[in-house]
Amino acid sequence: DAKTTQPPSMDCAEGRAANLPCNHSTISGNEYVYWYRQIHSQGPQYIIHGLKNNETNEMASLIITEDRKSSTLILPHATLRDTAVYYCIVRGAGDNFNKFYFGSGTKLNVKP
Amino acid sequence: SAVISQKPSRDICQRGTSLTIQCQVDSQVTMMFWYRQQPGQSLTLIATANQGSEATYESGFVIDKFPISRPNLTFSTLTVSNMSPEDSSIYLCSVRGGDGYTFGSGTRLTVV
Numbered sequence: 001d002a003k004t005t006q007p008p009s010m011d012c013a014e015g016r017a018a019n020l021p022c023n024h025s026t027i028s029g030n031e032y033v034y035w036y037r038q039i040h041s042q043g044p045q046y047i048i049h050g051l052k053n054n055e056t057n058e059m060a061s062l063i064i065t066e067d068r069k070s071s072t073l074i075l076p077h078a079t080l081r082d083t084a085v086y087y088c089i090v091r092g093a094g095d096n097f098n099k100f101y102f103g104s105g106t107k108l109n110v111k112p
Numbered sequence: 113s114a115v116i117s118q119k120p121s122r123d124i125c126q127r128g129t130s131l132t133i134q135c136q137v138d139s140q141v142t143m144m145f146w147y148r149q150q151p152g153q154s155l156t157l158i159a160t161a162n163q164g165s166e167a168t169y170e171s172g173f174v175i176d177k178f179p180i181s182r183p184n185l186t187f188s189t190l191t192v193s194n195m196s197p198e199d200s201s202i203y204l205c206s207v208r209g210g211d212g213y214t215f216g217s218g219t220r221l222t223v224v
Contacts, residue, residue: 034212036212041218041220042217042218043116043204043206043215043216043217043218044155044204044215045215046113046210046211046212046213046214048211049211049212087154087155098143098145098160098208099145099157099160100145100155100157100206100213101157102147102154102155102156102157103154104154105154
């Protein structure tokens with residue numbers, strides 16, 4: 001299963017865009033990229049996912065490079081409530097299709 | 113997406129004892145997943161629980177230590193057996209739903 005690599009922490013000013021990078025260089029053609037976040041003492045919360053194309057929803061945008069070896073989660077206007085650990089996950093394929101393997105995540109600190 | 117209730121939300125247990133964690137989903141699901149989150153760490157998949165069959169355990173986890181029951185399509189239990197302080201973690205259940213996976217709020221276990 002593909003592994004993900006994320007910076008351990010990032011800072012962002014409130015109201016600015018937060019760009020969270022993720023490397024997944026061993027991803028295979030049918031594996032999806034998912035992003036979740038975990039606010040302290042809560043279960044992980046779904047943000048967005050994609051396969052090849054860029055995706056946008058009410059929470060965030062996901063930019064996947066053409067070779068699919070990396071992606072960036074964009075929170076367009078970060079608020080203090082966006083302070084959390086953000087996990088980039090490559091969903092397993094084949095027998096592992098229904099499994100999530102979490103990486104170490106990025107702690108995003110949104111500052112006033 | 114599904115709503116998950118976990119019980120207990122937290123517990124403090126004596127070493128050598130066992131704790132059973134319950135996970136109730138508000139809809140029928142085929143697969144349920146159990147994760148462990150050690151202090152300051154990411155989530156690690158323990159096992160996949162299918163109704164009517166034995167749970168499938170990930171490398172490093174065994175049935176004798178983490179027996180799982182799945183009596184119907186809306187309920188599962190995870191038992192942490194013969195606990196030691198190293199078992200102090202947050203245990204979370206998860207199901208597939210909506211665009212991704214939904215997680216319970218977790219059970220915070222402290223072993224003393």
